[in-house]
Amino acid sequence: YNIQYGIDAEYVVWVTVGPQPTDTTTLLPFLQDFEAHFPQKYLNIIADAGYESEENYLYLEQRGQIAYIKPNNYEMSKQRKYQKDIGRRENMEYNADKDFYVCANGKKISVSGERKQKTKTGYETWKTQYSCENCSNCTLKAQCIHGNRSKTPLETRTKHFEISKIFQQKRAEDLERITSKKGIELRVNRSIQSEGTFANVKADLQFRRFLGRGKVNALVESMLMAMAHNIGKMHHKIQSSRSGQYLFPVNNAA
Ligand code: SF4
Incomplete structure (x- = not known):
């Protein structure tokens, strides 16, 4: 199963479990499922490189949401080998x-x-x-x-x-956003908050394997782990006087 957690202010706000083999095709079902249960929708959608696609860019744009998705070739494009490749x-x-x-x-x-x-x-x-x-x-x-x-x-x-051409145009617009000051802040926070959540669930809470079988059980167990994470996170944020904090401040360019 492909488990997706949506994170806001370090808390897991939505969970989906799907059959998709890659992350690219999980973004739309995830957002549609979230929005079917909540009246609000998020303005900024921040996601890692695995979520980049023309369909995702256009879907977000048509719904008035702003994509901050790291382009698939972003890390590679900074390498000398890539920049020297005449092909x-x-x-x-x-x-x-x-x-x-x-x-x-x-x-x-x-x-x-x-x-x-x-x-x-x-x-x-x-x-x-x-x-x-x-x-x-x-x-x-x-x-x-x-x-x-x-x-x-x-x-x-x-x-x-x-x-x-549409994809290239959307990728170029997205690249401009993610390399802006705001984009860097959101991207760094995605890394800290999303990766941190999975690290917490897998390493600290030691959840390495589902106990039950089937999609419903996987969803229930994922939700229970998300709740455990959220309770621990709330405690931690209160203890460190960070209750109202959405984003970690970012000083250096990423
Ligand atoms: S192979 Fe063709 S496209 Fe490539 S450098 Fe030579 S002439 Fe240009």
């Missing part, structure tokens, strides 16, 4: 007016098509496909064209990639 679209020069990229060999990579893609949740997105005008005899090919599983010999291959 990455992100490292190519982009002409926004005419919608083409220029590769490390000075060739144009222009739009060659478009295709509709359906995700596992049924969400439909459009991918814009790009192809290089001429990759023949390029001496940079081995560094530029990745994907060793292709049966086509490298010499005859041409550089292609595809992107969802």
Whole structure:
């Protein structure tokens, strides 16, 4: 089961148990379940990289909520290897007016098509496909064209990639938010509060394994652990005179 805890001011405020193998598809059911039981909805939704998707960005935007989701490539994009990778679209020069990229060999990579893609949740997105005008005899090919599983010999291959423009736009807007002062404060607090809650339940309360079987039992046990966490947290916050504190103050950039 995929257990999701929603945290506010260090307390667990909602729990879901679902069959999803990854976190990406848990965000919407989690929020829908929460909002079906509570009259209010949270303005800021802070989540780690595993929750990033175009569907999630658009869902939050359409409901007037603000996403602070760490992009999937955020940590990787800071690495030297990533920044030096000439095969990455992100490292190519982009002409926004005419919608083409220029590769490390000075060739144009222009739009060659478009295709509709359906995700596992049924969400439909459009991918814009790009192809290089001429990759023949390029001496940079081995560094530029990745994907060793292709049966086509490298010499005859041409550089292609595809992107969802909506996703790229939403990711760029999100990146601006999460790297702002407020975004850093929320992100640091997500890390402290969410990871801290799971650490407390798993390590301090030593909850490593469900006692019962089935989704309902998993949900009940997860809720009991959340309640135990909340009681301990309330005691701790009272003792440390932090009862009204929502966020830990953040001094340094993350
Ligand atoms: S392989 Fe093609 S896209 Fe890559 S650098 Fe060479 S010409 Fe440019």
